[in-house]
Amino acid sequence: MNRQTILGAGGVIATEVARQLLTYTDTIRLVSRNPKAVNPTDELVQADLTDAQQTDKAVxxxxxxxxxxxxxxxxxxxQENWPKVMQNTIDACERHGAKLVFFDNVYMYGRVSGWMTEETPFNPISKKGEVRAQIARMLLDAMQAGRVTALIARSADFYGPNVPNSVTEALVFSKLRAGKTANWLVNAQVKHSITLVADAGRGTVVLGNTPDAYGQTWHLPTDRQALTGHEFIGQAAAAYGVKPNYSVLSNWMVWLGGLFNPVVGETREMLYQSDSDYLFDSSKFENRFFPATSYSEGIKQSAV
Structure with a gap:
């Protein structure tokens, strides 16, 4: 039996991973506080990942x-819960001899001049980035100590169809779909890498099922021809057959919005990712496995 388990089921990436896993196994376990099946044969397990005992049973x-x-x-x-989740997961995987694939973001890199690669040092300049650096180091230390066989699959911001929580859905696709003016954060004239959800999910599963991929960090496939916000909105508008009208949300506008919406306020410390080029290099993965979907194709798929 080849049981593959998703901790944190229900999200966009988790759902895509569950779909892609059918290529490798029909014994899939989905774990969350309220799991819902993606495939007909999925096993559903309720668990709170901040609870060590529940995480252990789930793994x-x-x-x-x-x-x-x-x-x-x-x-x-x-700050309170991510270290608990990571520690509980490492401990459970060590105890049960399970391999671990951690889907990560790029917050720990901080502001980077040029391309982000797997060798980019951690230099967080945000509170959330500090947390992501902390939990990534926890896993890397456990790998180094031989406690767990693991890998890190890292993604840039992501986009795709049916991705309600993505910035591009909120600011671009949903607006254009409704015939409204799109928005972009801070600066629409700088390039910003974005990973297609389908590529992120497939790439994560391919890595998890490649034995010699473990012990490493991998950047998931992302089109190297990064677009500016102006270009991204232009292609999205063309896909809908509407005019590419947009406005740029400045720092102070986001600050003002945060006074009324706490979620918007939480994004302020991450705006440094939008004021200059944000370039994500996935050549290591693409040279070994498969190429990223082009932005032109990914945007067409997303404009539904």
Missing amino acids: AGSDIVYLVAGLPYKTSIW
């Missing part, structure tokens, strides 16, 4: 575990 009997959990976008919650 028991697994061959490969995917940690793709998403916590509420609030710094205080991240």
